[in-house]
Amino acid sequence: MKKLLSLALLLISTTFLGQIKKMEATHKETGKATYFEEGQRVKITTNDRKKVVGLLVIKDLQTLMVNETEIKIDNLSSIKYYPKRGRTVKNILLGTGAAMIATSGVLAADSNGAAFSFFAGGTATIITGALVNNKHKTLIHRHYLYKIVE
Template sequence: MKTILSILLLFISLITFAQAKKLEATNKVTGKSVYFEDGQRVKLTTSDRKKMVGFLTINDLQTISVNGVETKTDNISSIKYFPKGGRTAKNIFLGAGAGLLAGSGVAAAFSDGSAFALFAGGTASIITGSLLNNKNKSLIYRNYMFKIVEQ
């Protein structure tokens, strides 16, 4: 019983005091920091214009990788939190809006009175879809410094 309790205490202390590596993006003007954790889905652009979307993995204090493609922290041009579910909702709104706009064109061709209602609904749906998922802005190297920290 004593050994089980000591092993359990050892695991709890390891979990409590373990240091996790995070990618820190610090604003050069305000000093505010945004952290990207290991395993988070991101969209990364490098200085040589390579674009990668996938899960972030921190290899060491100078290197990160997105879906197995390694990049140095000084080679990051921009990074953005890129959740998967938000893009799905955005695409649904944009597709429905495009369908309603096409329907308004067909209704107007046949001199139907519902053409304006379809046009207004399609426009509102497209505007909602374009505004959706814009809460996560891209952090660009001109305004942010990137480094890996242990917390």
């Protein structure tokens, strides 16, 4: 029983203490660091303006892989966390807001008093949709230093 317990403790400790490879982006002026872990969905732009979206894989200390595309860390122009679900919510809010504004136009043509309410609601929905996915900013090479941390 003692061997079984020590084996279970060993497996649990290696799981919790195992290191995850990360890419660190440090701001040149403030020194604030932002980390991108392996397996996160990112959007990367290279120095030759090639854009790649997919899961981040760290191959070695100088190479990243996104969608089977190898990118040297020296060739990295910008990186951004790019979640899949955020864009869906944004598109739904923008579409709903546009539909409400179109409905307000139809109601205004009919001289209905509810036209202004639909217009105000549609405008608020579009503004909310525009702000939903703007929390992840693009980290540009001009302002950030990139390095891989293990």
